[in-house]
Amino acid sequence: MSRRPATVASAAAAAPQGRPNVPPQPVPPADPGRLLAEATSCHREGRLAEAEAIYRRLLADDPRQPDALNLLGALACQTGNHAAAVELIGKAVAARPDHAEAHNNLGYALMGQGRLAPAAAAFRRALALRPGFVEVYNNLGAALIRLDRPAEAEAAYREGLARAPENADLHNNLGIALRLQDKLAEAAAAHRAAVGRRPGFAEAHNNLGVALKLAGRPTAAIAAYRKALALRPDFAEAQNNLGNALMLQGRARAAARAFAKACALRPDKPEWLSNLMLGMIYDPARTPAEMLAEGRRWDAVHGAAARVRIRPHANRREPDRRLRLGYVSPDFREHSVSRFLEPLLAAHDRGSVEVFCYAEVARPDAVTARLRALADAWRTTVGLSTAAVTEQVRQDEIDILVDLAGHTARNRLPVFAERPAPVQVSWLGFPGTTGLAAIDYRLTDALADPEGAADREHSETLVRLAGGFLCYGPPADAPAPGPPPMAAGGHVTFASFNALAKMTPLVVETWAAILAAVPGSRLLLKSQALADPGTRRRTESMFARAGIATGRIELISWLPDPADHLAAYGQADIALDPFPFNGTTTTFEALWMGLPVIGLAGDRHAGRVGHAILDRLGLDELAAPDREAYVAAAVALAGDPDRVARLRATLRARLRTSPLCDAAAFAREVEASYRAMWRRWCTDAPPAPMTANV
Numbered sequence: 001m002s003r004r005p006a007t008v009a010s011a012a013a014a015a016p017q018g019r020p021n022v023p024p025q026p027v028p029p030a031d032p033g034r035l036l037a038e039a040t041s042c043h044r045e046g047r048l049a050e051a052e053a054i055y056r057r058l059l060a061d062d063p064r065q066p067d068a069l070n071l072l073g074a075l076a077c078q079t080g081n082h083a084a085a086v087e088l089i090g091k092a093v094a095a096r097p098d099h100a101e102a103h104n105n106l107g108y109a110l111m112g113q114g115r116l117a118p119a120a121a122a123f124r125r126a127l128a129l130r131p132g133f134v135e136v137y138n139n140l141g142a143a144l145i146r147l148d149r150p151a152e153a154e155a156a157y158r159e160g161l162a163r164a165p166e167n168a169d170l171h172n173n174l175g176i177a178l179r180l181q182d183k184l185a186e187a188a189a190a191h192r193a194a195v196g197r198r199p200g201f202a203e204a205h206n207n208l209g210v211a212l213k214l215a216g217r218p219t220a221a222i223a224a225y226r227k228a229l230a231l232r233p234d235f236a237e238a239q240n241n242l243g244n245a246l247m248l249q250g251r252a253r254a255a256a257r258a259f260a261k262a263c264a265l266r267p268d269k270p271e272w273l274s275n276l277m278l279g280m281i282y283d284p285a286r287t288p289a290e291m292l293a294e295g296r297r298w299d300a301v302h303g304a305a306a307r308v309r310i311r312p313h314a315n316r317r318e319p320d321r322r323l324r325l326g327y328v329s330p331d332f333r334e335h336s337v338s339r340f341l342e343p344l345l346a347a348h349d350r351g352s353v354e355v356f357c358y359a360e361v362a363r364p365d366a367v368t369a370r371l372r373a374l375a376d377a378w379r380t381t382v383g384l385s386t387a388a389v390t391e392q393v394r395q396d397e398i399d400i401l402v403d404l405a406g407h408t409a410r411n412r413l414p415v416f417a418e419r420p421a422p423v424q425v426s427w428l429g430f431p432g433t434t435g436l437a438a439i440d441y442r443l444t445d446a447l448a449d450p451e452g453a454a455d456r457e458h459s460e461t462l463v464r465l466a467g468g469f470l471c472y473g474p475p476a477d478a479p480a481p482g483p484p485p486m487a488a489g490g491h492v493t494f495a496s497f498n499a500l501a502k503m504t505p506l507v508v509e510t511w512a513a514i515l516a517a518v519p520g521s522r523l524l525l526k527s528q529a530l531a532d533p534g535t536r537r538r539t540e541s542m543f544a545r546a547g548i549a550t551g552r553i554e555l556i557s558w559l560p561d562p563a564d565h566l567a568a569y570g571q572a573d574i575a576l577d578p579f580p581f582n583g584t585t586t587t588f589e590a591l592w593m594g595l596p597v598i599g600l601a602g603d604r605h606a607g608r609v610g611h612a613i614l615d616r617l618g619l620d621e622l623a624a625p626d627r628e629a630y631v632a633a634a635v636a637l638a639g640d641p642d643r644v645a646r647l648r649a650t651l652r653a654r655l656r657t658s659p660l661c662d663a664a665a666f667a668r669e670v671e672a673s674y675r676a677m678w679r680r681w682c683t684d685a686p687p688a689p690m691t692a693n694v
Contacts, residue, residue: 032058036067048075066096074105082112100130104139111143119143134164141173148383150180168198175207184215202231206238213245216557219534221245236265240272243279248529249538250500252282270302270414274407281432281606282501284580288432288457288604295435295459298407299417303436306417309390310438313422315399317682323353323674326398326421328381329429330360330410332371334562336585337404337429342367343473345374347667353674356396358389360410386414393420400674403439406430423677426460427469431581431606433458440687441677443670445469447612448605451689457604461687463673467659468616470609471666472588474656478566481594481652484573484644491520492638493554495572495595497565497586500527500539502578510627511576512546514634521638524554524572526565531557569593573644574637579630580607587613591655594648596637599623600630616660617651 039054055072058065073088086109092102107122123140126133137160144153157174164170175190191208195201209224225242228235243258256279262272277294280286325348331337348355357375361368362382372378377396381389389412393401401421405411406429416424419438426434427443434442442460445468449455455462486492494514496503503525515521523543529535540550559565566589569575575590577583577599583590587610590597599610601623611623622637624630637644655661680687 032061032065036071039068039071043071043075048079051075064091064095066092066099066102069095070099070102070105073102073109077105077109077112080112082109085109086113098129100126100133100136103129104133104136107136107139107143111139111146116143116147120147132163134160134167134170137163138169138173141177145177145180150177153177154181166197168194168201168204171197172201172204172207175204175211179207179211179214184211187211188215200231202228202235202238205231206235206241209238209241209245213241213248216528216531217534218245218249218529218532219538220532222249234265236262236269236272239265240269240275243275247279247282247501249532249535250503250527250529252279252501252504253285255279255501256283256286267301270298271409271411273298273301274411274413277407277432277435278430279501282504282581284504284506288453291432291604292435292457292459295407295433297435298413299436299438299459302414303417303438306414306419306438310419311394313394315397315422319675319679319682322351323399323678324356324397325353325674326356326358326393326396326401327404328358328360328401328412328415329404330408330412331404331429332357332359332361332368333363333365334367338367338371339473339475339585339588340428340470341404342371342374343471343661343663344667344670345371347663349667349671350376352671356398358393358412360412381412386412386418389415390418390420399423399678400425402427403434404429406432406434422681423674425463425674425677431584431609432604433460435459441673443469443673444605445612447615448608450608453603454605455689461689463677463689465666465669465673467662467665467669468612470584470588470613470660471663472592472655472660473663474588474592474661475562475566477563478592479563479570481648482570484594484641484648485571486573486641486644491522492518492574493522493524493572494574494576494634494638495524495526495569495590496576496578496583497526497569497589498578498583500525500529500535502581502583503539503542504578504580505542506627507578508542509546510631512543512548513631514576514638515548515552517631517635518638522552522554523548523576524556524568526556526559526568528558530555565589566593569595574598574634576634577610579610580604582607582610584609584613588655588660591617591651594651596622596644596647596651598630598634598637600627601625613660617654617658 035054035058039051042051052075055068058068069088069092073085076088077085089102089106089109092099093106103122103126107119110119110122120140120143123136126136137156141153141156154177157170157177160170171190171194175187178187178190188208188211191204191211194204205224205228209221212221212224222245225238228238239258239262243255246255246258256276259276259279263276280291329337345355354376356377358379358381360381379392398421400423402425403416406426408429416436417438424439425441426439439460441463442458443463446464449462511523515523536555540553543553544550569590572595575595575597577587577597579600580602587597599614599622601608601611614620614623622633624633
């Protein structure tokens with residue numbers, strides 16, 4: 001968001017401009033106007049020490065000189081001394097209450113202190129004194145946005161534009177305020193207005209890309225980000241955003257390259273290195289060993305600084321007392337993570353554990369309300385610093401802190417790096433190692449992470465749960481499975497509802513081989529990005545290059561109603577699991593809706609989840625050991641309509657009665673694992689693997 005202090009502009013407005021062509025001569029103290037002009041000139045040219053000396057000289061003669069107080073305060077603000085700035089500019093306002101520039105600068109200094117409401121009031125006072133003070137509308141809007149009042153920010157920007165319709169900054173910032181209200185089409189139009197008035201405005205091109213991506217138009221977003229980068233090749237934020245749009249479109253390898261460039265430009269951004277790690281999971285060429293190396297790099301860059309802030313824990317070392325558990329996630333909402341967390345929270349033995357949830361959820365929904373009702377304590381972490389969240393966990397005396405996000409969006413891994421709890425665990429949200437030395441354990445199972453190589457590929461100690469590391473909470477509103485459509489349609493329909501990033505070129509080639517071997521068969525793909533015409537064309541062309549006519553590929557995009565999403569599975573007969581990054585929620589949904597799933601057991605956790613699910617349903621024959629067997633299994637099942645019909649009629653009951661839906665048993669095993677971890681900490685023993693027979 002474009003926002004700048006009024007320091008130089010205010011200096012120019014408060015005193016004569018320009019600089020003599022000869023070196024300045026000594027000025028008599030009696031001429032404050034010339035002194036102020038000289039100081040202002042130095043200030044504009046970045047000669048801050050000289051400017052400060054002259055301002056102080058003026059104040060020595062007249063301690064209430066409002067312009068000198070204001071501009072010395074502005075200089076303090078520029079150098080990061082916001083407390084001194086507030087004091088100095090406050091004196092300027094007291095000396096001259098109608099000093100509009102000083103009120104503006106006071107607002108900016110207050111923002112630097114995080115005092116947003118007083119800052120907004122100062123900006124409003126500046127505008128009351130001078131309604132045409134255009135740059136103050138930008139500053140007021142910025143304060144209101146940080147106060148989470150985007151509608152008021154929108155009004156401020158529109159009022160500014162009524163006075164200065166050609167102001168590109170106001171158009172750009174208006175777009176941000178509109179985006180924060182989900183007015184995405186209007187936001188994009190505002191950003192286009194900004195670049196129309198200032199074609200070289202790289203920030204506005206980047207913000208246009210953000211609005212377009214959120215509107216489900218990754219192709220146009222990619223073009224906007226690339227324009228921003230053409231204007232400013234070192235624009236790290238645009239590189240990161242480009243990676244996100246490429247990922248949405250399914251171009252995981254190109255996305256990883258963009259994330260790597262962003263990290264090289266801004267190695268101080270932990271979330272961007274997390275994006276790189278997430279992008280690597282989709283790439284079959286990247287090995288688990290490389291993933292571990294990147295995770296350790298995250299820890300070396302971002303964990304090392306946190307380690308100096310780790311303090312001893314005061315938790316009572318009583319092995320059998322009631323434990324305080326803390327679950328940390330941005331996904332306590334309508335999200336796949338909640339589908340697996342909710343059964344555990346509901347089944348936790350409250351005599352054994354007390355549950356705290358740390359929710360990075362900006363937009364709570366009905367699922368949030370359900371999860372909140374299942375927690376003993378609920379903490380909203382949105383807008384809180386790492387230090388604040390860390391201190392909250394310590395104050396809550398959490399014994400075991402569980403991360404549910406890993407290197408996915410809006411994670412709180414920097415909190416874990418500061419080790420606010422004595423025992424820390426990774427589970428569920430990220431299919432690989434975090435690489436953090438401060439996370440002790442990872443919950444998994446022996447099928448998803450077989451003993452041996454998997455242990456060497458994780459920084460965490462692996463805890464293998466006998467019943468599996470997943471427990472599914474089936475949707476209550478799911479329609480009943482109908483008969484397979486192949487019975488009436490006369491052809492087999494395969495399906496995948498996974499993110500397009502999982503559909504690698506090798507996956508496309510494999511699915512094309514299946515379609516070629518099953519005459520008349522079709523493939524139904526459902527993904528959010530398929531609402532974008534450019535993404536649809538790209539997807540169709542991938543299969544066309546593999547020899548599959550466009551008419552055999554059906555593409556559908558996001559459906560807002562979860563019941564409609566589940567009903568869409570009824571259009572298919574057999575689900576195809578991608579690799580090396582398997583589906584998880586999509587696999588459970590397909591099985592719940594009666595679709596058998598063909599999987600491929602890979603060489604890493606992300607590629608073995610499908611096998612772990614199918615094995616526990618007694619369908620391990622559908623989890624092929626290699627690509628050729630995967631094709632053969634799909635073709636064989638497509639040729640056996642009676643078996644497809646039997647599975648359609650029985651899969652829901654099979655899943656419901658399997659360990660994969662036994663929340664009570666799952667909760668007891670998780671609690672037993674937590675207890676073992678806790679007892680080891682109580683005796684100062686290092687983390688040790690815990691493996692149960694499967």
